[in-house]
Amino acid sequence: MTSGRFSGPRLAQSVAFIGLWTTVAIVGLPIIAIVALMLIRGIPGLTPELFQSSKGILPAIVGTALLVILTTLIAAPLGIAAAIYLNEYARPGPLVRAIRMAIINLAGVPSIVHGLFGLALFVIALKIGRCLLAGSLTLALLVLPLVISATEEALRQIPRGLREGSWALGGTRWQTIRRVVLPTALPGIITGLILSIGRAAGETAPILFTAAFYALTKPYPQWITDPIIALPYQLYVLATEVPKVPQATKWAHALILVALVLGLNLVAIVMRTRLRRAQRW
Numbered sequence: 001m002t003s004g005r006f007s008g009p010r011l012a013q014s015v016a017f018i019g020l021w022t023t024v025a026i027v028g029l030p031i032i033a034i035v036a037l038m039l040i041r042g043i044p045g046l047t048p049e050l051f052q053s054s055k056g057i058l059p060a061i062v063g064t065a066l067l068v069i070l071t072t073l074i075a076a077p078l079g080i081a082a083a084i085y086l087n088e089y090a091r092p093g094p095l096v097r098a099i100r101m102a103i104i105n106l107a108g109v110p111s112i113v114h115g116l117f118g119l120a121l122f123v124i125a126l127k128i129g130r131c132l133l134a135g136s137l138t139l140a141l142l143v144l145p146l147v148i149s150a151t152e153e154a155l156r157q158i159p160r161g162l163r164e165g166s167w168a169l170g171g172t173r174w175q176t177i178r179r180v181v182l183p184t185a186l187p188g189i190i191t192g193l194i195l196s197i198g199r200a201a202g203e204t205a206p207i208l209f210t211a212a213f214y215a216l217t218k219p220y221p222q223w224i225t226d227p228i229i230a231l232p233y234q235l236y237v238l239a240t241e242v243p244k245v246p247q248a249t250k251w252a253h254a255l256i257l258v259a260l261v262l263g264l265n266l267v268a269i270v271m272r273t274r275l276r277r278a279q280r281w
Contacts (some may be wrong), residue, residue: 045252059219063132063228065259066221067211068201070136071143076193078140079147081163086148087155087175107145112205116140119209133224135211142206150192154185187208187275194268204232214242223266231257244263 016181050056090096116256119139128134158181167177213234221228238245 010190010228035258037143038251041248041267042251042253042255045246045248045250046255047221050252055171057231057234057256059229060231060234060253061256061260062220063212064201064231065134067139067207067230068134068197070224071139072193072197074136074140075143075147075196080151080189081142081230082144083148083151083155084177084182085240087152087174088181103148105144106137107149109203111142112204114138115206115209117141118206123210128225129225130210130213131209131225132228133205135207135228135230136224137208138210139200139203142203143200146196146199147193150196151185151189154192155181157188158184160180177211184270187272190275191272194264196265198268201264202257202261204236208236231260 016150051058086096086099090099107115115138118134122128122134122137125131128137162180162184163176166180167173169180201232207230211228212230213227214234216227216229218226219229233252235250235257238250238253
């Protein structure tokens, strides 16, 4: 019989840990390298002129923020409502399975396809035009499958005993969902929502066809039917179409965009942690 430190189950455990750490290194090191490269090349471009000029980065940040806010206002109620129906009300059957399969397939559709669909439906068919509203509707369709999946998964994690206890006390199905299920599932719902919106904030293809311009007479939109300047699209234009732009300026745009997405992810982690601590108390 083999004995020693690396015998039997311990050897398998050691091999598994080595594999896990190798995987973490393969995934994490490129991310660290990309962020470090952006910091080195982007920080010199973060000059006061970059933020003060009406054609600088500030209108793009404002446009991106408005796009994210309106997308959230559209996608969150629809996604959460759809997840509640599928998980709490719908009876298992071919129709529900088909809907779930459609949601999974839509989550894998490339963003440029969503952009072309938004162009055909919102810009051309409905004649909304390329504006903040059309871009937000397109991005809402992009993140809606992610919101539904994340919310439904959070609802599935709630023990059935909580529901049955509420029903035993005389609560209706809707009262149980509103007062017991949703508050308990809130950390997972908010985390999924913020991560989905973080993806929307970094998308270029959908807003390329539906909302964004590079040069506008009014850099700040006055209403949702006005076009916008969005940070991902401005970075794309600077990197591909505008000559003689300093490299530091391009890297500064990329750095701010990545910081925005990472900031949304950090907000999701913090909110989830605080909500879970509050539930424990």
